[in-house]
Amino acid sequence: MTDVHGDVWARGARYDHAVNVATGGPPDWLRALLRRELDDEALTAYPDERAAAEAIAFRHGRAPEEVVLLNGAAHGFALVAQVLAPRRPAVVHPQFTEPERVLGGGVEQLVLRDPYTLERAAVDKDIDLVVVGNPTNPTGVLHPRGAIRGLVREGRTVVVDEAFMDFIPGEPETLAGEGGAGVIVLRSLTKILAVPGLRVGYLMADAALAERLRSARSAWPVNGLALAVARATALHPERLVPVAERAARDRAALGAMLAAQLPDARVYPGAANFLLVALPPDGPDALTTAAGLRDAHGIAIRPASTFPGLSAHHVRLTPRGGEHDARLVAALRTAVADGR
Template sequence: MYTRADLDEGGERPGTPAPVHDLRHHGDAEVRDGAAGLVDLAVNVRAGTPPRWLREHIAGSLSALAAYPDSRAARAAVAARHGLPEERVLLTAGAAEAFVLLARALRVRRPVVVHPQFTEPEAALRDAGHEVGRVLLRPEEAFRLRPEAVPESADLVVVGNPTNPTSVLHPAELLARLARPGRVLVVDEAFMDAVPGEPEALAGRTDVPGLVVLRSLTKTWGLAGLRIGYVLAEPGTVAALERVQPLWPVSTPALAAAEACMRPAALAEAERAAAEVAADRAHLLAGLAEFDEVRAVPDAAGPFVLVRVRRAAEVREVLRGLGFAARRGDTFPGLDGGWLRLAVRDRATTNRFLQALDQALTAVG
């Protein structure tokens, strides 16, 4: 067991053993090994992706596999998309690799992770030998962040926006208030492109000291199996991360995908997809509101919702028997077994799920 850094009332008392959470459990575990035929509500990758044009573009890159990957064009495309110089961009094998690089490269003494959120940042920090502090956001406050809950002593702060699994979108200016000299502020924006207009994005900002923004192309474009993401940060931070990165970390097909997804037509398609997700999420939330046994975290902004369900573990198992895989919530620090995360799907799929949920709730009593 490890002990946490000193945290104020928004976190947990120093010196207390960390509760056991399976930080390496992710949604894909719900749909592996004998889960054939399940409707996947556990993984937050947009259904029906990658689109045909992107598959064909990636396939076209295969003729170049004999050469070592050349990341220059993709890096330039990402930089142009965010209006940044290229030295502020680092391409990675998915956003998850970026957390490992940060944990290995940065000389920090008091890292803090704001939970509930994606567990890989804490897992990577712990694997690199860091003692990790936690700030636990509260369900009674709808998992909203209070900047004063983050201890002043923290020299690395990690927060998601919109946050997985709560689907909370924090105001950009509130997050910027966490920045200060001598602190690295890591904002995981892996789901930001699923928010219409990206109104609270910090990607592209150069006025926030110590800011590191992570992006992923996995969710909107369905590239989980290809592994492509990127880091936006000050040039010195990018250089430090690049030094601990293996040679040629991003494959030629992944680089081709990154370049293609930065094009104006692709960005317009992503914006349309975000609007569709918002409409489908509203339909899901309206259906969930019909059940007295279910409470959704309000103001969801991502392509998923977090719900508190009476006898959630039993409901989840019944749902599996009815053909639907939901993501358990108890592996996220700050949540217990009463929570489930549900990916947003099209209305027809949602309607079938709501019928199954009605059956499951009735079955468990």
């Protein structure tokens, strides 16, 4: 089956555990900001990125010229493919599949072994572009930044997808604040703020490379509302803490429920706002389970079997808390029992 993103699995479902954006929708402060911006110049003036870039640079201890605003983090992968045109690119898997799609044919898959922690020795010295997630979607693995730094070498660019880093208090393994050549860090605000329709992202790279990437974009690639959100979030990163804390609580609670009620399933420890789970191998596979849950219970989950390196029984689950997660676990238990 061709891989599709979680939003496709969630279409038509009543309960969404497939899309990995923060639970609860946009926070109140963000809704108020968007209403104010609608009455200001966000819609009537051409977008001006300077204030957002300065705020992002300040948050991460970078220079504004090292920041490139994006129409969502996925926009950054396309820019990298277009501008760098790597001879021998590689993607570390299991991982978000969009980078591989935009890089085109000939991408090498560096598939990590279970439990999917980074192995520096797996990267051949002739590979000139490496894409790695941190924390990685869908495994939730948080790699030590030293291990990622170990991938850097002369003639190679390492692209670090940190779309879920905001969910980790203190961000101990981020490379966002480290300058120097050879590393591009991609960030997304759509996950932590639950605004995937707004498309808010940015990347950071050394000034020369950032300028090349910036110049390759179309005119006004990021809308005024998204720029206002990026600036406000960068100026007040403490606003993200309650969302991250809730995600950690919900993740732990769902993991405990799964362990208690589906003991034959394997729940992987994760650092983001989702869990990778291997369903019992003698039960229905991930695709069958996902289709059955949606049809019988209106519940959407993300089959992870389409990610390179994962099995036919892996699923990704986004916790939603309380009764929502209890309903999910009960439905999974029924699906596994009925399929045996």
